[in-house]
Every structure is written in C-alpha cells, then in structure tokens.
Amino acid sequence: MTGAEATQQATPQPAKPTGKLLEVRNLTVRFETEDGTLTAVSDCSFSVDRGETLGIVGESGSGKSVANLTVMGLTRSPNTTIEGEILFDGKDLLKAKPEELAQIRGNDIAMIFQDPLTSLHPFYKVGWQMIEAVQAHQSLNKDGARKRALDLLDLVGIPEPQRRLEQYPHEFSGGMRQRVMIAMALLNDPKLLIADEPTTALDVTIQAQILRLIARLQKEFEMGVVMITHDLGVIAEVTRDVNVMYAGRVVEAGSVDQLFYNPQHPYSWGLLGSLTRVDVLRHSRLSQIKGQPPSLLQPPEGCPFRPRCPHAFNKCHELPPLEHRGGDPGHLDRCWLSPDQKQELRVLDDGSIGLREPEEVGA
C-alpha cells in the first residue's frame, strides 16, 4: 500500500492500528515565535511499512524535515503545538512519555542527517560514540559493544574498522562520515530509518555509493525508509512512493511513476519543468516557477500555491482537500483543476511537462 492510500483513509476518527510500521495522520506542527504563530506542517499524513521506501520531496521550508523531526519527538518544546497522530507499530508516539520515546529513538527508529560533520561529536573518537550508542539501548559490556561497532563499520564498507574506531570525526572524509552515521543508525537494528537529505552534502560519485549502501542495508534488514530530499533524481532512483510537500502541506502523493509520468499538481509540474538533466540536450529555457514560497507566518488563504500558480482561478481561494481526482487509484492531489484541464495545461509548447509563464496563460 502506498503512503497515498493511507492518507486517503485518514479520517478524524480515533486511531485504529492498521498494521503499518509508521503512520502519520493529520499532523500539524505550529511554533510560537516572536513574529507570531508559524505553521510549519499542516494536516500532513503519510505512512511507510517495513521494506518500503517513502520519498518526501519539497523545497526549503516545505515542512518535510519538521514533520520527520516530530516523528522522532525532536520538536517537543513549550512553544510548539502538535496535533494529529503518529502511530509507530500501532503506538501513538505523540502520547508517549519522554523516556519511552528515548527508548524508541535510536532503537526502533533511527535518523541520519544531511551534515555528517555536525552530527558527530568532534571531541570524541568515533568508536567511543558508537559504543555509547550501543550501550544506551542494549545490555552489552564494552567488548560486546565494541564488537558490534566493528561489525557495523565493516558492514557499511569502511576499510580497516579497527583503526577507524580510534579516530576522530575530522579524520574521515564526507562520504566516510556519512557511512559512520549510517553505521550508528543501524547499531540497534532499527525498524525504521529516516534519512534527511543524506547525500545533499556529498559529491555525485559518493552520493551514488551512499544511496546504493542504504538500498542494500534496507533489503538486508527489512527496514522502512523515509527518504527526505529536494532532489527528484534521488526520488526517482530509490523510492517507490512519494509525497510532494509545499508550504507545510502534502500537495501530491502517489507512486514515483505516477508523479513523474502523470503529475497532477501544478507545483509538481513546476518542479519537473525546472529541472536540468544530464540526459537532455540544452533547450532554450527552463520552465520556472515565478516568485517565492509563501511565508508560513501568514500563509495565503486557500491553496498555498495559488499566488505562484498561473492556472489559479476563483475556487482556489478555498483549500482543496488531498484526494483522488485524476490518474490511477491511490494517486492524490490538492488542486481544483479538473483532470482534463490538468492533462492539457501541464504540457508546454515543446511537449514536456512544466509550468507555463503567466502571460502564456492569459491571466
């Protein structure tokens, strides 16, 4: 089942376990700031099961990281309001006590971040940090924990793990540091791995190594993976289902094939059209999305993409629900245009998919 289908079922009724590994329902996260209330995530739902990979794609400020930090319980603070449900193995994490959450975090759910240098402590040897992480969750003695750390460094492809355990993070290259982060994430056999832009800071050749490594380990351990990225190339390569987020909301959800070959939301068209590709000849102009993402302090009324959308009309002042409108079953979007209009409007003059310039639309 796709993340999309789960969203469709999400109703305001009380939580009923569906047997999914992770199910996020109608999550809303608000931060009280000096400038007012900032709604980082609005009514966001997704789910992922063991062995599946869900991609979440969006630009900076789209709420993709906040939603997943909230799953890990890392946004809890007095000035944060969280609504909705986060069911992990049938248990609502939002209702879990901090100590319960601390047990789940790093044990059942692990997370890797974009910047492996700031995620490792610069003062402690890599081995010390790994052994601590094992001992926090398993009753192993130091030798046992060390053995576990060695095995994992070996598993993620770090040569000479014995010597590497005695080194500090700065002695590792970017790609090697990310491997250490992955090894640390796997120390306690997590059921779910949340990867937040794990390859963004890496060169393409190293990115290819890391993506391949995550895919291999996922298969070996039957993990669920949430891959958060801004790169549609990474989405196409590693995920099966994908959610597109914009201004804190999921605007389109479906399988990768549905998103790439039959995109329903104008923001998705804009994203696809603004990509430069290594396999496409230089063409005249990229189809760009005009303007900038809206402020989350004062989000626009109705559809969040309305101010930038060349196809917006009166009805767009009302927020469209995320539901099935066109395309295959399970493919959801938040756009009032009719499926026929979408088929026509998303095609540019050269036959590719993109967002038209406002003047071409004649608005």
Next chain:
Amino acid sequence: MGSAEGTGRPLLEVNNLVKYFPIKSGILIDRQVGAVQAVDDVSFTVHEGETVGLVGESGCGKSTLCRAILQLIEPTSGSVKFDGRELVGLRSRELRPIRREMQMIFQDPYASLNPRKRVGEIVGDPIQLNGIASGKGLRTQVQDLLERVGLSAEHFNRYPHEFSGGQRQRIGIARALALRPRLIIADEPVSALDVSIQAQIINLLEDLQSEFNLTYVFVAHDLGVVRHVSDRIAVMYLGKIAEIGDADAVYENPVHPYTLSLLSAVPIPDPRENSSRKPIILEGDLPSPANPPPACRFHTRCPYATEICSTEEPPLIPHSSNQIAACHHPLNKEHPEAVAAALPHSQVNST
C-alpha cells in the same frame, strides 16, 4: 563549428597554469615539507560569447583555478591571457582596469554580500570607485541594474538580510554586471538555491548573456545545470583537466572513464531511465591533492586502469573531432559498450 578548441575570438587563454599551496612545518624556520597541488598544468581557451562549464568533485581545484585566473591568488607558474594581454605578474594597479572586465559571482549569497551595506552601495560602489558615475546618475544606474536582474528600484535602500537566497543571488549578479564586464566567472552560482529558484537564476544568466554578449566560465558540481548552460565542458580531476570538449560530445560520448563515472552517478529524474542503465560506481574517495597518485591521477579509482596508467602520464590529446582527453584507454575506442550501458538510453539514441 564544434571543435575542442571552440569557435570565435579567444577572450581568455589559460596556459600551463599551476597553483601549489606550500605545506609548511617548523617553529622558527618555515620549512616547506610538501605542496597541495591544487591546480597542476591546466590549459584551456574561452572564446567570446561562449559558456565553458567546469565540473569535478569537491577538492579537484575548480575554485582555485577560478581565483588564479582572476589573479585573486597568485599562480605558481603559467600564463593567463585576457583579450591577448598577460595577467600573471601584473601589479595590482596595472590589473585594476582589466578587473573591470572580469567579474565573479559567488556560491553563497549569504556570505558574499556585506551585511552592513545597503543594496544601493553593494551594487553602486564598484561604479563609483571606477569613476563611472556618481550622485543621481549613479542611483539611476543602480536602479536600472536592479530592475534588469528582476529586483525593483525600491530595493535600493534595503539591507541584504531582508532578501531571500534567490534575491540575494540577484544582487550578486547585479554587482557583477555593474561595470559591464565581458567575462563573468560564476563559481557554483545556483548550488545554494532551491530547484525552482535555480531555474529562475539560470534563465536570468542566459538572458543577460545574450543581452550583454557575456562570456561565462560556469563552475558547478551539478552536471545537469552545467549541461544546460554550457557550450563546452571541462572536466577536472585532482587539479588536472581530464577531458574537455563540446558539451554534447562530452555528455553523450565521454572519452575519459572519469567523465563517464561522474555522468553515470547522477540520478536521472525519470524512474524508467534510471532503472534501465548500469552506472559505474567509483570505489573510495578522492585521493589527497597533497599526495596525488603518480602518472594518471585517476588510475587508483579507474575500472579500466592497466599498468601503463600507473607509470606514464597520459597526454591531453584529441580523441575525436570535438574532444580532447588525457587517457591511455579512451572509452570511444576501447570500451564503447560501457558508455552505452552506463548512460541513459535517450542520451545515446539521440546522437
């Protein structure tokens, strides 16, 4: 049309450019114990009106090369000619009039603008310092520039922190344009920006190029962006040029195995294309430029390396009508099947 040498009048000629950074040791007396060979014997030519893309992994010397071209750092040896005039060895006063014609756009739109200056000063200071305009004339000139890059005249009195990343990059572009340069070196100008904003900036740079007949050296690690903007591409590895040639030739029929592995490592935003190719995944990391492998610097990671690659340095020579490369085992002659399998099919078919 279409040769490894490019077309048109040469505007920038780089010959055997070398930049080593000494590694020093010792407390009282500095002893040089080695050198980081950041740029080692690089030669290429950029012709008027074209865009040359420069790609390579981090640490391969792309940024050092840019800085050495602009004489922001002093090259160890070699020559840089701009419009026929030698720049290496000129004193800063002699360089000043030439600097007006060569400008740079930086990667980080947050770090490259002075937070304590207003936009009007950031863009206007170069104009004023060069005595081109002042007072009211300066203000109109700056406001025209701001409008040209997609900002508005009212932004004149604002500070950089009031702008988003994409808008800041527009300010940086306006500053680079202020002196009507002929050559712009753009060092990763869009890599800090979101995809939709990237497209806006790339479109803007292309519009400005045709409007002002600009010549670009465009540095990026995103191979898709580089393909989109470039007429010719130079691929660097550990301070040396591995391959240089027409953009389409380099992307569709790469000669150097490093070029192929870079290209095949880029995930294609198309699930079917992605699953239909067999990428070459390089093992290991980039070796240290302080201690580069002997002979062919790529031989330690190259899937096709043989003995000669570790004993003899391959010369940078033509391998097709529009590509030159430094390789003992050029893919177009020895491994054409690897190219066909590793690159997306649309690409191979389109040639």
